[in-house]
Amino acid sequence: MGKRQIPVVVLAGFLGSGKTTLLNQLLRQSGGNRIGVVVNDFGAIEIDAMSVAGQVGSTVSLGNGCLCCAVDGSELDAYLEKLTRPSVGLDVIVIEASGLAEPQELVRMLLASDNPNIVYGGLVEVVDAAEFDATRQQHPEIERHLALADLVVLNKTDRVEADALRRLRARVDGFADGAAVVESTYGRIDPELLFDGKPKGERFGQLSFDDLPDEDGLPHEDGLHGEHRHAHLHAAYDSVSFASDVALHPRRLLDFLDQRPEGLYRIKGFVDFGPYDPRNRYTLHAVGRFLRFYPEPWPRDAERGTQLVLIGSGVDGAALHTALKDCRDAASQDAGLEEVMWGVLRYVDERDPEPRTGSPEPEPAD
Numbered sequence: 510m511g512k513r514q515i516p517v518v519v520l521a522g523f524l525g526s527g528k529t530t531l532l533n534q535l536l537r538q539s540g541g542n543r544i545g546v547v548v549n550d551f552g553a554i555e556i557d558a559m560s561v562a563g564q565v566g567s568t569v570s571l572g573n574g575c576l577c578c579a580v581d582g583s584e585l586d587a588y589l590e591k592l593t594r595p596s597v598g599l600d601v602i603v604i605e606a607s608g609l610a611e612p613q614e615l616v617r618m619l620l621a622s623d624n625p626n627i628v629y630g631g632l633v634e635v636v637d638a639a640e641f642d643a644t645r646q647q648h649p650e651i652e653r654h655l656a657l658a659d660l661v662v663l664n665k666t667d668r669v670e671a672d673a674l675r676r677l678r679a680r681v682d683g684f685a686d687g688a689a690v691v692e693s694t695y696g697r698i699d700p701e702l703l704f705d706g707k708p709k710g711e712r713f714g715q716l717s718f719d720d721l722p723d724e725d726g727l728p729h730e731d732g733l734h735g736e737h738r739h740a741h742l743h744a745a746y747d748s749v750s751f752a753s754d755v756a757l758h759p760r761r762l763l764d765f766l767d768q769r770p771e772g773l774y775r776i777k778g779f780v781d782f783g784p785y786d787p788r789n790r791y792t793l794h795a796v797g798r799f800l801r802f803y804p805e806p807w808p809r810d811a812e813r814g815t816q817l818v819l820i821g822s823g824v825d826g827a828a829l830h831t832a833l834k835d836c837r838d839a840a841s842q843d844a845g846l847e848e849v850m851w852g853v854l855r856y857v858d859e860r861d862p863e864p865r866t867g868s869p870e871p872e873p874a875d
C-alpha cells in the first residue's frame with residue numbers, strides 16, 4: 510500500500526472573525542475523524558473537545574502534552590513531523606495562521622515542505638460578516654487574503670439583515686475570485702469540507718456504474734455520512750460521488766479539471782488511467798484552485814477503477830457527474846501514446862518519490 514497523506518488545512522481570518530469558534534465546532538463534530546490542531550493561543554480551545562475528538566493528547570506530546578502549541582515558521586516542520594507519524598493516526602491537521610504575518614507564507618511553507626506524509630489541504634479564510642467593512646478599512650489586505658483563499662467562511666451571518674447579507678455575499682464572492690463561499694453562524698460548517706473522512710474502502714463500498722443513476726437521474730448526494738449531518742448544513746454544499754470501472758482518458762479528465770466550476774471546492778479520490786499508466790493509480794486532491802495527482806503503484810489485490818467525491822456549493826451535481834462519465838475511455842484509441850499523460854504529470858509533485866509512468870515495476874512483495 511502506498512502512504513496516506515494527511516491534508517493540512519490553513520485557517521486564517523482577522524481578529525475575532527470566529528476562527529476559534531469554528532475550530533471548536535469542528536472538534537465537536539469530528540465524526541470519528543482524528544484532528545490535529547495547531548494554534549497560537551490555546552487558551553480558548555476546548556481541550557475536552559479536542560481529546561474527545563482525537564484522543565491524541567496521550568499519543569503525541571508536544572511540550573504541554575496536547576496538540577495546541579505556539580508555532581513559528583521554523584518550528585512548523587518539526588511539529589508536522591511529529592503529528593504525521595503513523596502512530597498518531599490523524600486524518601486532518603488544521604493550522605491556525607493568525608499571528609503569522611500572512612497566511613500565504615504558511616501556505617508556501619506547506620507546499621515547500623518535504624514531509625512526504627502531508628498534502629496541502631487548502632486555505633480557509635473566516636470573515637466576520639458584521640465587521641466586513643470595518644475590517645477592510647483597517648486591513649485592506651483582507652482583499653488579497655480572500656483572493657488567495659480556497660474556501661471562504663462568511664461567519665456571523667446572524668448579525669446581518671437578510672438584504673445586507675445578500676449584498677455582502679455578492680461582494681465577498683467577487684473578492685474570493687471563484688473560491689467557494691459558505692455562510693455560517695458560530696463557525697458551523699460541514700466538517701466534510703475539510704476532512705477526508707473514513708478510509709476509502711469503507712466510504713465507497715464497491716460502487717460501480719450499475720449502482721449509479723442514469724444520465725438524467727440525480728447523482729448520489731450526501732452519500733457519505735448522511736446520518737451525521739445537520740439540516741442547516743445541507744443547503745450549504747452538495748457532494749457528488751463518481752465511480753467507474755472503465756479507465757478515464759487523461760486529457761479528457763484534465764479538460765474537465767481545467768474547467769471545473771466556481772464553487773467546486775474539493776475533489777478527492779483516485780483515478781485509473783488504464784492503459785495510459787497501468788502500473789499506478791493516481792490519488793487526486795483538488796482544493797479550491799489547488800490540484801495535485803499522487804501516483805502510487807496499485808495495491809496488488811486492489812480492483813482497478815476510479816472513485817471520486819466532489820464537494821462544492823452551488824454546483825450542478827448532475828452536470829458534473831455527466832461530465833465525468835464523458836471522461837471514460839473504453840476504446841483507448843490513444844493507448845501507448847506517452848504524451849497523453851503529460852498534462853496529468855504537470856500536476857504531479859516533483860518531490861514525490863513514488864514510481865510513475867516508465868519507472869520500473871516495484872519489487873513483488875510476498
Ligand SMILES: Nc1nc2c(ncn2[C@@H]2O[C@H](COP(=O)(O)OP(=O)(O)OP(=O)(O)O)[C@@H](O)[C@H]2O)c(=O)[nH]1
Binds near residue numbers: 526530607668694
Ligand atoms: N453573533 C455571533 N457571534 C459569533 C459568531 N461566531 C463567533 N462569534 C463570537 O465572536 C467572538 C470571537 O470569536 P472567536 O472564535 O474567538 O474569534 P477568533 O477569530 O478566534 O478571534 P482571535 O483569536 O481573537 O483572532 C466570540 O465571542 C464568539 O462567540 C457568530 O456566528 N455569530
